Amino acid sequence: MTLSEEKNGKVFVLGLSGKLDIEGGKMLVDRMTQILAGGERQILLDFTEIAYINSSGLRALLLVAKQSTSSGGMLVLAGMNDSNQKVLAISGLNSIFTLRPTRAESLALFPQ
Amino acid sequence: MAESTTLVLKNDVSELESVLSFVSDLCARNSIPAETERDLTLALDEMITNVAQHAYPMGGEHHFTLQITVNNEEFVARIEDDGVEFNPNEHPIPDLGAPLEERKVGGLGVYLVRQIMTSVEYQRVAGKNVVTLRKKLT
Numbered sequence: 746m747t748l749s750e751e752k753n754g755k756v757f758v759l760g761l762s763g764k765l766d767i768e769g770g771k772m773l774v775d776r777m778t779q780i781l782a783g784g785e786r787q788i789l790l791d792f793t794e795i796a797y798i799n800s801s802g803l804r805a806l807l808l809v810a811k812q813s814t815s816s817g818g819m820l821v822l823a824g825m826n827d828s829n830q831k832v833l834a835i836s837g838l839n840s841i842f843t844l845r846p847t848r849a850e851s852l853a854l855f856p857q
Numbered sequence: 858m859a860e861s862t863t864l865v866l867k868n869d870v871s872e873l874e875s876v877l878s879f880v881s882d883l884c885a886r887n888s889i890p891a892e893t894e895r896d897l898t899l900a901l902d903e904m905i906t907n908v909a910q911h912a913y914p915m916g917g918e919h920h921f922t923l924q925i926t927v928n929n930e931e932f933v934a935r936i937e938d939d940g941v942e943f944n945p946n947e948h949p950i951p952d953l954g955a956p957l958e959e960r961k962v963g964g965l966g967v968y969l970v971r972q973i974m975t976s977v978e979y980q981r982v983a984g985k986n987v988v989t990l991r992k993k994l995t
Binding site for chain 1: 870892895898899902903906951953954956957958960962963965966968969972973
């Protein structure tokens with residue numbers, strides 16, 4: 746997995762690309778820990794380029810959601826494809842996360 | 858169409874790459890649709906990772922087998938390891954409705970496999986775990 750980053754107003758946008766698996770999950774948790782420690786609180790994770798998520802990836806997503814919530818942050822997930830949404834739904838995670846089809850629709854959710 | 862292959866794997870997650878690439882080729886050869894291929898990939902990923910990470914807690918190099926059979930009706934994966942006893946059908950189901958604060962982060966792998974495959978069978982035979990995953994293709 747590779748990560749790309751940009752700041753859009755107050756929103757920190759982390760774009761993920763590749764597979765969210767054991768390795769990708771570790772990368773996501775490590776980077777999110779740094780981002781939250783750096784004071785960011787409005788975070789958008791863009792999954793448009795993520796083709797595959799397994800249970801290690803879901804575990805990482807749950808960890809990241811817990812971290813974000815306990816630091817008083819807001820997290821939105823953008824661009825999950827159908828098969829990734831299916832895995833999230835089976836795992837009961839679609840009710841835990843805020844999902845939007847695109848990055849633009851996700852950005853619109855954050856307070857200005 | 859009908860084909861069967863047995864792969865001998867080491868208890869190391871690095872084995873996944875070759876297994877998943879084998880499955881991808883097999884799906885292409887047998888015109889298995891993308892959504893089904895994705896389910897098969899996820900199921901094998903989870904089960905093989907489980908064996909590699911948990912079946913041999915004492916460490917050291919061990920071998921286990923994965924037999925994949927596909928015909929017009931179904932895809933069957935039989936995983937046989939001589940590691941610690943593990944029945945995926947008795948693995949506790951995670952509390953999917955728990956709020957985020959109480960939600961446990963692990964335990965989803967086996968649950969996912971049971972949801973996406975048509976059936977998961979388990980036998981303990983002569984000190985071995987034998988797990989058979991089936992997915993209907995019709």
